[in-house]
Amino acid sequence: MNIWSNLRHDRIGMLSLVTVIAVIVIGICAPIIAPHDPLTVNMSLRYNGSTWSYWLGNDQLGRCILSRLIYGIRPSILLVLWILLISIGIGTALGFIAGYFKSKVDAWIMRICDIMLSFPGYVMTLAIVGILGVGLENIVIAFILTKWAWFARVIRTSVMQYTELDYIRFAKASGISNWHIIRRHVVPVTFADLTVIASSSIGSMILQISGFSFLGLGIQAPHAEWGMMLNEAREVMFTRPEMMLAPGIAIIIMVSAFNFLADALQVALDPRLHQSASTYTSSKKWQVRI
Amino acid sequence: MFITTFKSITILMVLTVILTACNPAKDQPNNQAETATKNITYATAKDINDMNPHLYAGSMPAQGIVYESLVENTAEGIKPLLAESWDVSPDGKTYTFHLRKDVKFHDGEPFNAEAVKQNIEAVQRNSEKHAWIKLSTKIKACRVVDEYTVELVLAEPYYPTLAELSMTRPYVFISPKDFKNGETKDGVNGYHGTGPYVLADHQPEQYATFKANPNYWNGTPTIPMITAKVLPAGETTYLALQKGEVNFAFTDDRGADSVDVEAVEQLIASGKYQRVQSESMNTKMIVANTSRQASPVHEQAVREALWYVVDRETISKDIMGGTEAPAYTLFSKNVNDADIPLQERAYDPQKAASLLDSAGWVSTEGTGSRSKNGKPLTMKLDYDSNSSSQKIEAELIQSAAAAIGMKLELTGEESTSIANRRSTGEYDLLFNQTWGLAYDPQSTIAGFTSQNAYLYATQGIPEAPKLYKTIDQIMTTTNEQTRQQLFTDVLTIVHDEAVFIPITNGNITVVAPSDLKGITFKQTQYELPFEQMSFEK
Numbered sequence: 001m002n003i004w005s006n007l008r009h010d011r012i013g014m015l016s017l018v019t020v021i022a023v024i025v026i027g028i029c030a031p032i033i034a035p036h037d038p039l040t041v042n043m044s045l046r047y048n049g050s051t052w053s054y055w056l057g058n059d060q061l062g063r064c065i066l067s068r069l070i071y072g073i074r075p076s077i078l079l080v081l082w083i084l085l086i087s088i089g090i091g092t093a094l095g096f097i098a099g100y101f102k103s104k105v106d107a108w109i110m111r112i113c114d115i116m117l118s119f120p121g122y123v124m125t126l127a128i129v130g131i132l133g134v135g136l137e138n139i140v141i142a143f144i145l146t147k148w149a150w151f152a153r154v155i156r157t158s159v160m161q162y163t164e165l166d167y168i169r170f171a172k173a174s175g176i177s178n179w180h181i182i183r184r185h186v187v188p189v190t191f192a193d194l195t196v197i198a199s200s201s202i203g204s205m206i207l208q209i210s211g212f213s214f215l216g217l218g219i220q221a222p223h224a225e226w227g228m229m230l231n232e233a234r235e236v237m238f239t240r241p242e243m244m245l246a247p248g249i250a251i252i253i254m255v256s257a258f259n260f261l262a263d264a265l266q267v268a269l270d271p272r273l274h275q276s277a278s279t280y281t282s283s284k285k286w287q288v289r290i
Numbered sequence: 291m292f293i294t295t296f297k298s299i300t301i302l303m304v305l306t307v308i309l310t311a312c313n314p315a316k317d318q319p320n321n322q323a324e325t326a327t328k329n330i331t332y333a334t335a336k337d338i339n340d341m342n343p344h345l346y347a348g349s350m351p352a353q354g355i356v357y358e359s360l361v362e363n364t365a366e367g368i369k370p371l372l373a374e375s376w377d378v379s380p381d382g383k384t385y386t387f388h389l390r391k392d393v394k395f396h397d398g399e400p401f402n403a404e405a406v407k408q409n410i411e412a413v414q415r416n417s418e419k420h421a422w423i424k425l426s427t428k429i430k431a432c433r434v435v436d437e438y439t440v441e442l443v444l445a446e447p448y449y450p451t452l453a454e455l456s457m458t459r460p461y462v463f464i465s466p467k468d469f470k471n472g473e474t475k476d477g478v479n480g481y482h483g484t485g486p487y488v489l490a491d492h493q494p495e496q497y498a499t500f501k502a503n504p505n506y507w508n509g510t511p512t513i514p515m516i517t518a519k520v521l522p523a524g525e526t527t528y529l530a531l532q533k534g535e536v537n538f539a540f541t542d543d544r545g546a547d548s549v550d551v552e553a554v555e556q557l558i559a560s561g562k563y564q565r566v567q568s569e570s571m572n573t574k575m576i577v578a579n580t581s582r583q584a585s586p587v588h589e590q591a592v593r594e595a596l597w598y599v600v601d602r603e604t605i606s607k608d609i610m611g612g613t614e615a616p617a618y619t620l621f622s623k624n625v626n627d628a629d630i631p632l633q634e635r636a637y638d639p640q641k642a643a644s645l646l647d648s649a650g651w652v653s654t655e656g657t658g659s660r661s662k663n664g665k666p667l668t669m670k671l672d673y674d675s676n677s678s679s680q681k682i683e684a685e686l687i688q689s690a691a692a693a694i695g696m697k698l699e700l701t702g703e704e705s706t707s708i709a710n711r712r713s714t715g716e717y718d719l720l721f722n723q724t725w726g727l728a729y730d731p732q733s734t735i736a737g738f739t740s741q742n743a744y745l746y747a748t749q750g751i752p753e754a755p756k757l758y759k760t761i762d763q764i765m766t767t768t769n770e771q772t773r774q775q776l777f778t779d780v781l782t783i784v785h786d787e788a789v790f791i792p793i794t795n796g797n798i799t800v801v802a803p804s805d806l807k808g809i810t811f812k813q814t815q816y817e818l819p820f821e822q823m824s825f826e827k
Contacts, residue, residue, distance in 0.1 A: 041689035043604045060682050061689070134701060216675050221700045222685050235678045237525050239552040 006268035013264025016257040023254060024081075027073030036064035038071040038224050047240055056246050060232060065246050068224035072247070075136060075219050076226040077254060080205045087144045088198055091151025096182060098152065099159030109152065116149035121208075129217050136219045139212050143205070151197065158193040162186055192269040200262035203255040210251055226251050329515040330806075330820065332538035333527040335676055337520050338498045341481040341489060343462045344413050344474040350458045351540075352518055354817030355500060356396075357462035357483035360387055360406070360455050363728040363813045368452045372401065372463065372484065382447030382768055389438040393507045395465035396482035396489075403440040407432045409463045409474075410442070416475035422740040423733070424765055425454040425461070447768050450732045457728065458816050486511045486821035495520055512824035524678055528553045531563065531801065540800045540818060550678055551611035554801055564804045568811040570624070570795035572724045573617045576600075576671070576687075578789055579717050580750030586662075587669050587718045588750055591649030592696070593788035596719075597635045598642035599690040606794050609682050613799065617792035620784060625730045627777040632785045643694040653695050660695035668697040669718040672711060675702035680721050683793065715746035723796055726815040735761055735780055744789075751787045 007013050026033050035053070045062035048054065056065040098109040116124075128142035162168060163186065171181050210227030212218040214234075219225040226247040233243035340347040343357045360373040370376075373387040393401035410432040413420060420426035428448045433441040444451065455461045464474065465482035481489045486508070487500035500516040519536050521527045528549050530536045539549055549557075557563040578593045579585070586592045602616030618635065621628035635641075651660040651667050660667040671688070673680040681702060688698040698719070703711075711717040724734045737743030739758050748754060757780060764776045784790060798815055805826040810819055 039689060039692070041686055043601075043608050043686070046608055061685055134703075216702050221681060221702070222688055232681075235524060236550055236552065238528055239550060239556060 003265075003268045007264055010264045010267065012260050013268070016261040016264065019253065019257040020261060023073055023077060023257075026070055027078050030070050030074065034064075034067035034070040036067045038063060038067040039222050040064070047236075047243075049242075057242075059229070059243065060236070065229075068229060069226070069246055069250055072224040072226045072229060072250075075213070075223070076206060076210060076251075079136070079140065080202060080209055083140055083143045083147070083209075084198060084202055084205060087147035088151050088194065090144070090148040091153075092155050092194065094148070095152040095155030096159055096186070099156035100163055100178065100182060100186065102160075106156070110156070113149040113153050116146065117153070119146075121146050125208075125212065126217075129212070134217050134220070139209065139218045143209070147201075147205070150201075154197050155190065155194065158190045159186060162189050196262060196266045196269065199258060199265055203258040203262070206251065206255055206258070328513075328825065329517065330513055330538045330802075330823070331517040331519055331536045332540065333521040333530060333536045334518045335520075335522050335542055337495050338492065338518055340477075341492075342474060342478050343458075343464055343483065344409075344416065344460045345419065346459070348459075349518070350816035351542075351818055352489075352498065352500070353462070354458050354485075354812075355487040355516070355820050356481060356485045356489055357459075357464065358485045359457065359462045360389075361452050363453055363456040365813060368456060371456075376452075382449075383444045385442040385444070385451060386435065387440050387442070389440065390507060391438050393484050394505055395463075395467075395484055396503060397465050397467055397480065399465045399467055399482070401463065401484050402437050403434040404437075405463060405466050406440045407434050408466045408469070408472075410461065412469065412472075412474045413460045415473065419475070420460050422737055422742050423454050423457070423460065424448065424736045425451055446766055448765055449768060449773065450736075450765065453728065453732065457733075458814065487516060490515075506821075508821075511821035513820065516820055522676070524549050524553070528557070531557055532560075537803050538801065538806075541796070541798045541815070549801065551613060554799075555611075557801060562804060563801055564806070566800045566802065566809045567613065568798040568815075570615060570622055570797050571811075571815040572726045572730065572796045573620060573622060573790075574614070574721070574723045574793045574796045575617070575620065576719050576791040576793065577712070577717075577722045577744065577747045578719055578791065579715060579746050580748065580787070580789055581715060581746045582718055582750065585669055585718045586651070586665070586667050589649060590751070590787055591645050592651070592667070592669075593791070594635070595642035595645045595694070595696065596687075596691065597788045597791045598638045598645070599694060599696070600687055600791060600793060601637040601690060602793060603637065605683055605686065609679055609686070610794060614794040614796055617795045620781065620790045620792055621724065621731050621734075622795050625727065627774055628731050628781065630778045630781060632782065635788075637690075639690060639694050642696075646694065646696070651695075658695055659697055666697065667695060668699065670701060671698045672701050672703055672708055672717055672720040674705045674708055674721060676705060677721075684721070712744075712746075713742045717746075726813070728813040731777060731781070732764070735777075736765065738780075738784070747789055748784065751783070751789065753783050753787070757783050 007017070035055070040063060042058070042062035045054070045058040046060060048058040048062070050057045054064050054066065056069065059065055059068065094109050098106040124146045125139070125142040128145060129138050132138040132141065168181060168185055171185055209218060210225070210230070213225045213227035214231045216231065219228060221228070229247035230244060233247065236243055334349060336349060338349040338352040341353060341356065342348065343353050358372050360371060361376070362369045362371040372390055372393060374390050375388045377386045378384070387406070389401070389403060389406065395401055395405075399405070410429070414426065414429055417426050425448060428444045428446060428451075429442060430445045431443040433443065435441050463484060464478060465480070468478040468480040468482055470477055470479060484507070486503050486506045488503050490499045490501045492498040497517055497519045500518075502511045502514050504510050519530070521530055521536065527536065527539055531539060531549070554565055558565055576596070578587050578596070580588060580593075582588055602618070606612065606614055606616045619628070619632050623629045646660055646667070651662045653660050671684055673684045675681070681700075684700050688700060691698050708720055711720060712722065724730050725737070738748045739745060739761055748757060751757070760776050760779050764773055764780065767773045767776065796815070798811055798818070800809055800818070802809055803825070806823055807826055808823045810822055812819055
């Protein structure tokens with residue numbers, strides 16, 4: 001199965017992929033790309049409209065909105081990718097152990113998962129921030145703590161489904177070590193599922209981290225973050241509604257891009273869906289809502 | 291055929307549902323707007339909470355219209371309120387109050403000397419809570435002379451006695467029938483005061499209504515009903531004002547204007563609203579915690595440098611839209627006893643940098659941030675996250691400080707959390723405000739020695755013992771001239787030590803319907819005289 005050639009024919013998927021990669025590169029190279037320092041205050045430019053040197057205008061302290069948007073990619077997108085990577089890492093490890101070894105280990109891990117999943121995600125995050133205090137690091141910790149269980153559960157199911165297959169049983173019977181079986185025979189087949197759940201949950205995670213910054217619980221001033229920029233714009237919502245546009249559109253574009261990419265990846269990874277893509281493109285195997 | 295009929299019926303049904311759902315929603319605002327022209331519905335960020343006037347949880351503007359004190363603090367000095375007149379004994383220790391004879395509590399109980407005694411004694415039995423108000427430590431006894439005469443005996447002469455008796459709390463009077471087991475400190479059974487308005491209904495976190503008191507001794511107020519509606523965010527307040535759901539908004543007791551300055555301009559431009567502004571009432575400032583030994587804020591040079599990087603002109607002009615004047619001293623000149631010559635420290639980053647240089651805070655190559663003996667010049671600044679202007683001010687100051695290598699970390703918190711930090715000393719720097727004309731300077735200065743107020747802020751300076759001794763002297767001195775001299779000493783010490791870094795002079799801004807007349811202000815930022823307002827016919 002050739003993912004790349006499948007994906008290449010999906011125009012929306014390709015567009016999303018290009019957007020995502022471009023934004024990530026811009027975020028990493030923010031100091032080179034951003035036209036101004038995002039923290040430079042210039043009160044004489046307060047609430048200025050767009051000009052040649054400030055494409056998107058200036059905010060309530062006369063800072064360059066475009067530069068803040070670019071630096072905002074770091075906490076809004078790159079950080080989310082990191083959180084995703086860590087929580088998937090933990091989730092995958094535990095999911096594999098549970099799904100592959102089953103019995104008591106499985107029962108223990110799944111009960112812990114049950115406990116974690118029985119709290120509503122937002123409430124849990126709020127509680128953790130309440131205990132540890134306000135700040136981006138604590139939001140990151142809270143996110144990882146609340147997200148891993150979901151990944152562990154999904155991956156366990158996926159692993160279980162494959163360990164029942166004949167070729168795995170054969171491998172076991174022929175005395176190959178567990179570690180070797182997991183690495184050679186299970187990881188490659190579950191990888192597809194992993195990619196899909198990862199890419200489809202990222203959209204909701206971007207929204208959540210922006211949501212917490214909007215509430216003032218995430219990143220602290222003066223650092224830029226899209227959700228916080230929205231919150232700053234909220235205060236002048238009726239007098240200068242245009243302030244909401246830049247961060248709002250940025251969030252919409254990124255979340256849509258990740259969601260379309262997730263759909264495209266899913267189709268590309270699953271030939272059955274691909275064949276009937278014309279009729280069932282919107283059917284999703286892993287509808288992820290955390 | 292059948293299908294199309296079915297379809298059209300369904301559509302018809304859906305439309306009917308939508309239309310019927312719409313109708314009442316359309317009527318409601320009209321109804322509200324009509325009633326709103328006769329009454330006042332004001333927006334408040336926080337619920338009125340526990341209205342017990344002998345505790346501190348309640349909303350002060352609400353308590354101010356329900357309860358009254360013996361005397362009133364006005365621009366012309368202390369005036370009679372529940373006490374018609376009073377005499378002070380020559381030694382300044384005994385105050386005799388002659389009470390009004392026509393006053394009744396809202397529940398019909400008579401207001402007399404016995405009620406005064408019971409209330410004052412109830413307050414005194416909970417004196418720890420009232421330590422910030424020094425009168426509570428001076429009252430020795432409260433005696434009933436006859437039915438309408440009461441005597442207050444102090445341990446020593448205390449000059450702000452009448453001023454402190456005039457405050458919104460705790461020396462105000464609640465019907466003795468509302469006491470729980472003869473006490474008020476563990477809650478009360480009702481909220482019956484003597485004031486112009488009676489608390490009629492309270493839905494926590496939603497609204498509270500106050501009805502005009504028909505038996506008010508000073509005549510029934512013109513406006514029959516006042517409603518306090520809880521609207522936590524400025525944008526909702528703005529929309530509610532536009533729709534007529536509320537028709538009144540004012541600076542709350544934390545000094546935060548939830549509605550943005552420009553949004554108020556829009557409301558005024560619509561012709562439905564007017565803005566009335568009081569003279570400057572208080573000083574908005576940054577309080578430095580001098581007792582934090584581990585933090586750079588402990589050092590006078592650092593605090594003074596911070597003073598120089600606050601660009602008050604820009605804050606006043608651009609952030610506050612010209613509604614607040616820049617402040618260069620803790621108390622503005624119109625405050626009693628505070629018109630004294632103090633060095634004015636205007637915005638001057640270069641001066642700030644040279645101060646830091648000479649104090650040994652040197653810039654590290656490359657990073658541009660300063661440090662001394664390996665300790666970085668970093669401080670935390672806490673602001674009220676509900677205030678629309680504090681965060682912008684904080685960021686402006688932060689960026690100016692960063693330019694000279696001083697790093698400020700900002701944290702936005704709830705106002706209760708800020709108050710908690712102030713009383714536990716868990717802060718480097720925080721936004722605050724002086725307590726208003728009726729309290730300044732004597733009560734704010736008394737607050738320097740109170741743990742709940744500014745004890746942590748002041749106790750780290752070298753002259754602290756002398757400062758506290760002088761403050762004690764002020765409160766017991768009866769000689770006007772000596773007192774003026776002592777005030778000058780105290781204010782000079784805290785000014786030179788840069789403990790309270792002033793920003794702007796705050797005031798009360800009222801946004802009210804344009805046909806509302808008689809909007810005046812008291813000497814305190816915590817109350818509004820609603821009973822004097824009326825709608826133009």
